[in-house]
Amino acid sequence: MAALLFGLLLFTAPCPLALSRPPGVTEVPTPAAATGDAEGASRRLPQTIIIGVRKGGTRALIEMLGLHGDVAAAENEVHFFDWENHFEKGFSWYVSQMPFSYPGQITVEKTPAYFTSGKVPGRVHRMNPHIKLLLILRDPTERVLSDYTQVFYNRLQRRKQLQPIESVLLRDGEINLDYKAVNRSLYYVHMQNWLRFFPPERIHIVDGDRLIRDPFPEMERVEQFLSLSPQINASNFYFNKTKGFYCLRDHGRERCLHDSKGRAHPQVSAALRDKLYRFFHEPNKKFFELVGRTFDWNEKREHHEYYR
Secondary structure: OHHHOOOOOOOOOOOOOOOOOOOOOOEEEOOHHHHOOOOOOEEEOOOEEEEEOOOOOHHHHHHHHOOOOOEEEOOOOOOOOOOHHHHOOHHHHHHHOOOEEOOOOEEEEEOHHHOOOOOHHHHHHHHOOOOEEEEEEOOHHHHHHHHHHHHHHHHHHOOOOOOOHHHHHEEOOEEOOOOHHHHHOOHHHHHHHHHOOOOHHHEEEEEHHHHHHOHHHHHHHHHHHOOOOOOOOHHHEEEEOOOOEEEEEEOOEEEOOOOOOOOOOOOOOHHHHHHHHHHHHHHHHHHHHHHOOOOOHHHHHHHHHHHO
């Protein structure tokens, strides 16, 4: 069950779309009465953005980052760079969506849709070409199934007609390339777009599958990438046997992600799962070559073939 956690999941007058950073936008000073503190708390543009991927574990990642005392994390997905009705409001509006932070803290926001939106990398680069980006990825096959699961439960709650996974995933017996969940899992396509604007050293890839199995080592690497002092430790994580996945412990307070996380995937035939593994094999290899790093996604397919 642990492997199911992390993959399964803003208005003022419009501003011109010229996005050179306006002066005075990096911070919005806040009166002490509004913050309860006179030590310089303010809203700031983020120094770090979790850019994706959807159903890759972004919520878990930002919750874990929130364990660090030098991190101020936005509670909600902002969708500034990918939603035109938000983007047109300008940077002042964007800053207003950030949490209050103190000098020395890092402000972080996460919007998983950024990774797969073609217009976002250039917009982020114009804001800050030196920003640090976090990208959390899972096995593409499992990400597709988690994506479908979220849509399935959303339709169920809204009493809409349910679509069997085969009806959306397949077309004429082959993987449906027009299915958005499949496109989102073609990581190399989207990564190419980000690498046009940001060098690899500005993008840290978090292994979402490893984060599920053993969160602490992955969070150590995130701390190092963000140049944070080592504050997150193994004692911040405990395995919840009832839920079947890791939860968080912060100063004696324990919490788990929302019940919408970790939902059971639909029953998928071995043949359909194998078709997904085969489909993603080459795209995965292209991604590995692009980032100079190998994940175990293709090894899972080989293990699956051996035991089926």
